[in-house]
Amino acid sequence: MTPVAPVMAAGAPASSVAPLTAGAPAGPLPAYGSDLRPPVVTPPAAPSVPAGPVSGAAVAPSSPAAGGSVMSPVVKSDAQATTPGQPPSGAPPIAGATAAATAGATAGDTASRTAEQQRLRRIVDAVARQEPGLAWAAGLREDNRTTLLVTDLAGGWIPPHIRLPAHVTLLEPATRRADANVVDLLGAVAIAAAHQPHGYLGEPEPDTPTLTGDRTARTLPKIDELGPTLADSVRRRDGLPRIAQAVAVAATRNYGVPDNEAELLRDRATEMQHAVLAAS
Numbered sequence: 001m002t003p004v005a006p007v008m009a010a011g012a013p014a015s016s017v018a019p020l021t022a023g024a025p026a027g028p029l030p031a032y033g034s035d036l037r038p039p040v041v042t043p044p045a046a047p048s049v050p051a052g053p054v055s056g057a058a059v060a061p062s063s064p065a066a067g068g069s070v071m072s073p074v075v076k077s078d079a080q081a082t083t084p085g086q087p088p089s090g091a092p093p094i095a096g097a098t099a100a101a102t103a104g105a106t107a108g109d110t111a112s113r114t115a116e117q118q119r120l121r122r123i124v125d126a127v128a129r130q131e132p133g134l135a136w137a138a139g140l141r142e143d144n145r146t147t148l149l150v151t152d153l154a155g156g157w158i159p160p161h162i163r164l165p166a167h168v169t170l171l172e173p174a175t176r177r178a179d180a181n182v183v184d185l186l187g188a189v190a191i192a193a194a195h196q197p198h199g200y201l202g203e204p205e206p207d208t209p210t211l212t213g214d215r216t217a218r219t220l221p222k223i224d225e226l227g228p229t230l231a232d233s234v235r236r237r238d239g240l241p242r243i244a245q246a247v248a249v250a251a252t253r254n255y256g257v258p259d260n261e262a263e264l265l266r267d268r269a270t271e272m273q274h275a276v277l278a279a280s
Helices: 073-081 093-128 182-186 226-235 242-252 259-279
Strands: 136-141 147-151 189-195
Touching: 093 136, 093 147, 093 189, 136 182, 147 182, 182 189, 226 242, 242 259
Parallel strands: none
Antiparallel strands: 136 147, 136 189
16 A cells, blocks of 8 residues: 655735734833813814905995995994983883883973964964063963063052953052063063054064953952942052043032043043153
């Protein structure tokens, strides 16, 4: 028998293993517990903001031709935030409502005073056209109902030939300061209007007051003993003409006054009226 040689499987030669060599030392060991500390993370740098608008972004028109305001949007928003007359956005609603109510009341009071001033001016002009050489004044008393009318004659006296507007009040006869001007004679009033002698007078307007207040304004309280009171008053005034005393006595005794004496009394009263007006 012929001997059989063992079969050897041929394969790729195994790669040679590199010999282990001692490397350089890795440096000092880390400190004890350093691996337990949280790592420190450095925040990334913030990106720089471009000075101008980003390309492709919509830009508000900045010229009148483009249909927009010439104000910068930022400036415009600031201006809107500080618009006069509007409460700031952070103001309480009650404060804003109070401010609006106060402004409305002030405007209403101003308009009311202006209208009242014009009404008094029309009253003064209506009587001053009849006697422009006198000083006139009209005022609304503090009760907001009484309209007082005075002149600078004999402490506020209104001559009897003057036709008076409706709803005016005259001063009661009394002795007053000789140096008081027409505004002083009004006393405490809320609003007043005055006319100086021979001052400017405009043409009558459609809303000029009607002169229908003579009877009401010149009515005085009833005097029970008018005759004796009138006779006594005339007797104590030596400067009155004799016809005034004669008429007063006749009225006191119910004798009646003849027409010629009544006419003479009117003539004397007219003469005295002209003398007083000329001396004013």
